[in-house]
Amino acid sequence: MKAKAADFLILDKETGAYKIDPEQAVRDDVEKHYWHHVLLTVAKDWRLYLMLVPMILVFLFWRYFPMYELLGCFKVSDNVLPVSEQLFSGFSYFKRLLFAGDGLSTDFWRALRNTFLLSFYGLCFGFPIPIILALFFNEVRSNIARSVFQVLTYLPKFMSTVVMASLVTMLVKQGSLTTEMGIVSRFLAGLGLISRDVANAGLLNNPAFFRSIYQISGIWEGAGYDSIVFFAAIIAISPTSYEAAQIDGADKMAQMRYVVLPSILSTIVIMLITRIGNLLNVGYEKVLLLYNTKTYMTADVVSTFAHRNGMQSGGGTGIAAAAEMMNNVIGMLLVIGANKIAKTASNTSLY
């Protein structure tokens, strides 16, 4: 950008003549020798920039270099050569996964569908429950009772995925001639919700039950913890709002409808948009721990598909990288789109 002459010259009141503006001269110098000034600033303030270095290195090495490895999806499948030495092969893996019509391709479509469905059901069932829990928490006036409820319902969140998956595996495990089936299976069979034979064969071996088990264990694990943010929004409502509504003759339902709901709506919208943005981020660790060959039909998600093909045996790292590339690009578009919507809807940017 070229500075106009008028920017340089200021009127000197005492002599009545124009002279060069010293500040503008500095600005002009900075513009001309930009990198020189950057270097000077960094050198003068080097301690601050040194603090940034470990973080940059960690993210560069273990977050950005994998993205370079991801480019393997455009290369010839060769697990021996590093990505940089492979030949560029364009979109062959993508074509293979999307249109080949063989076993691998059907598996990929199934994985994509399962990924979407697991998240979508999570959104339908997992999302409203924390809100309802928060409403219930608000009804508990005694501090001791409320903290007891909160301690108990937050607890499963801090168990590891392995502990959670192990408990689930044990609680719904199959029965045999000498051993009884898991206690939850027995409970469900006793209630008549599922037949005894089905329960005895092991619910985790039955593709029809995988999604329910995944969602219910997810609610068990996270609903209490997820309710914190809604509860915080609800207790922020001023008691006078309730009193005003009561004077107007509003019963509990009307208070919910006209006082509570409008007050926490923005929180709900933000959380909902975040969930939609993360629609393709299924916790692969949990799926990996809970699924087996018998339940691939409903349980296999893109990450586990990639895991099997890229890290165990199967299609190879190129195929796996192509599958993850598609999943992650769609996921990123969803996140960015969701963030855009959040910005326009509530003037709150999530990131």
Next chain:
Amino acid sequence: MKRKLEISELIFKILSYTMLTVFALCCLYPFVYAVAASISGRSAVEYGSVVLFPKDIQFDAFKRMFSDNMFWNSYSNTLFLTLFGTIWSMVVAILGAYALSKKRLLFRTFFNFFLVFTMWFSAGIVPQYLNYLATKDVFNAMGIVDDKWLVVIAMGMAAMNIILLRNAFEGVPSEIEEAAIVDGATEMQVLRQVYLPMSKSTIATVALFFGISRWNGYFWARQMISNQNEHPLQVFIRLRLEQFTDPETMAGWNESYASDSVIYALIICSIVPILVIYPFIQKYFAKGVNVGGVKE
């Protein structure tokens, strides 16, 4: 009119207490059952007569586990990973967040984007795996053959935690920092004596998040640690579960306790440390889910 109000509120109150009690009990029950099943006798567990209270109490399942060297090994490995992993992550995150919180930092927008982009787009597990393998080679070439250090240094960093810290640091009034600088404090002193004490609760929250994720870490530890003696507890639990739920290995089981009891005992041992510190850390949880504070 007044009467009708009270009834609707009473009904909702009763409903709330009932539903919360049911849900809280559902949350608690699996753990109670695990305790009961781990100390019950073999036939009681296998024929499913344990429901809430233990029957034919035995402690042999626990004894078997405590006499297992692999168990203690994995426990100490987990302690190692949690301690050093949390320290490493905290040092990197605090330094980075402090620099990012400074308005005078050049290219601040770029560095923020650098961080936030990793939340939008992740390479996925297979590219990460290939990358870790390459890192492992580099580490080995440098003479670090212990895979635990790879897990400590390379894994467990989360952009979200750095952003939480950065927002806390941005909330520290700049007058205090200026006063410290006038008194001749260096950058490190400002960070240590002004910023850290003033954002204690956020630091506790983030340390808690790092610590819990390290303690619970499973997948990458299993993928990257090849030496069995270096496996952390979570990997050990999983391997035992796979072994003990396999009908073929279990065919010759002739102990006085059920094989399930050992798994339950393991699960209990792995969650006891969390339960012990849980009451002290519980008040910090809510901070981390504060969505409104997250902005670019």
